[in-house]
Amino acid sequence: MPIKFENVSYTYSPDTPLAKKGLDKVNFELKDGTFNAIIGHTGSGKSTLMQHFNALLKPTNGQIEIAGMTITADTPNKNLKNLRRHVSLVFQFPEMQLFENTVLEDIAFGPKNFGYDKEKALTSAKYWLKKVGLPEEIGGRSPFELSGGQMRRVAIAGVMAYEPDILCLDEPAAGLDPLARKQMMALFSEYQKEGHTVILVTHNMDDVADYADNVLVMEHGKLIKEDSPKEIFKDRKWLQEHHLEEPKSSLFAAKLTNFKFKKLPLTIDELITGIEKNLKR
Numbered sequence: 001m002p003i004k005f006e007n008v009s010y011t012y013s014p015d016t017p018l019a020k021k022g023l024d025k026v027n028f029e030l031k032d033g034t035f036n037a038i039i040g041h042t043g044s045g046k047s048t049l050m051q052h053f054n055a056l057l058k059p060t061n062g063q064i065e066i067a068g069m070t071i072t073a074d075t076p077n078k079n080l081k082n083l084r085r086h087v088s089l090v091f092q093f094p095e096m097q098l099f100e101n102t103v104l105e106d107i108a109f110g111p112k113n114f115g116y117d118k119e120k121a122l123t124s125a126k127y128w129l130k131k132v133g134l135p136e137e138i139g140g141r142s143p144f145e146l147s148g149g150q151m152r153r154v155a156i157a158g159v160m161a162y163e164p165d166i167l168c169l170d171e172p173a174a175g176l177d178p179l180a181r182k183q184m185m186a187l188f189s190e191y192q193k194e195g196h197t198v199i200l201v202t203h204n205m206d207d208v209a210d211y212a213d214n215v216l217v218m219e220h221g222k223l224i225k226e227d228s229p230k231e232i233f234k235d236r237k238w239l240q241e242h243h244l245e246e247p248k249s250s251l252f253a254a255k256l257t258n259f260k261f262k263k264l265p266l267t268i269d270e271l272i273t274g275i276e277k278n279l280k281r
């Protein structure tokens with residue numbers, strides 16, 4: 001079932017002098033099994049929007065249809081555990097939430113919390129430890145003995161181990177080195193290709209160009225554009241007006257003024273193909 005936002009608005013501290021609009025009449029529909037990127041400059045409402053996917057924040061007005069539930073301002077909190085089994089939200093620096101004695105126990109916590117028996121949770125934890133690229137022997141160690149990058153992988157494994165249908169990620173690769181970032185993005189892309197929906201908040205336009213099917217652009221709490229990366233990135237003037245960056249491949253191609261590109265390259269592969277075609281002319 002698609003995710004539907006209908007006229008969703010959210011106000012922080014409503015009816016107080018500190019009231020602040022986080023979302024303003026947001027409407028969209030996301031198809032199942034797609035990779036969606038949410039972009040926009042700082043303070044535009046990306047994190048506020050993300051927190052609505054698993055009802056950590058509930059709309060002040062409007063409604064959300066997600067994972068077979070309808071969420072409004074009046075939805076009671078006691079109904080939300082089932083939603084959170086299906087829709088998982090990973091914040092920036094998720095490693096700060098590790099707490100168990102061993103890495104495997106930490107990864108198995110989520111599956112156990114959502115009803116897996118002990119043995120199934122452990123099997124899933126072992127599988128995901130490997131999937132996130134960590135060696136088996138780390139499983140028995142304390143998560144707090146690991147490097148920052150390894151801790152991040154453990155935290156991500158802990159969410160993927162109960163295989164939520166919808167995986168929401170708020171800058172999951174922030175602070176990682178380029179190789180670790182690429183591996184992590186490849187992991188999310190594979191998860192999407194296996195049939196899950198991925199929603200990613202990011203400032204990295206290369207990741208948007210490489211992985212997203214659909215892009216939502218936020219500004220001042222409003223959704224100002226929703227389209228494919230190809231359409232979003234083709235209007236350079238519009239991007240500049242809205243203080244949005246371009247993928248590096250597009251910037252590079254724009255500087256090759258004596259080269260002609262039939263379509264603007266968004267990814268390294270498209271850039272290489274475009275350069276090769278020019279050199280053959």
Ligand SMILES: Nc1ncnc2c1ncn2[C@@H]1O[C@H](COP(=O)(O)OP(=O)(O)OP(=O)(O)O)[C@@H](O)[C@H]1O
Nearest residue numbers: 012020021022040041042043044045046047048049
């Ligand atoms: N807890 C809060 N109380 C009051 N206002 C808030 C709160 N959290 C966010 N806001 C305000 O809501 C607006 C949207 O913030 P939000 O954090 O969603 O933006 P963002 O696009 O995620 O920014 P960033 O890229 O910096 O993470 C901003 O004006 C922000 O100041």
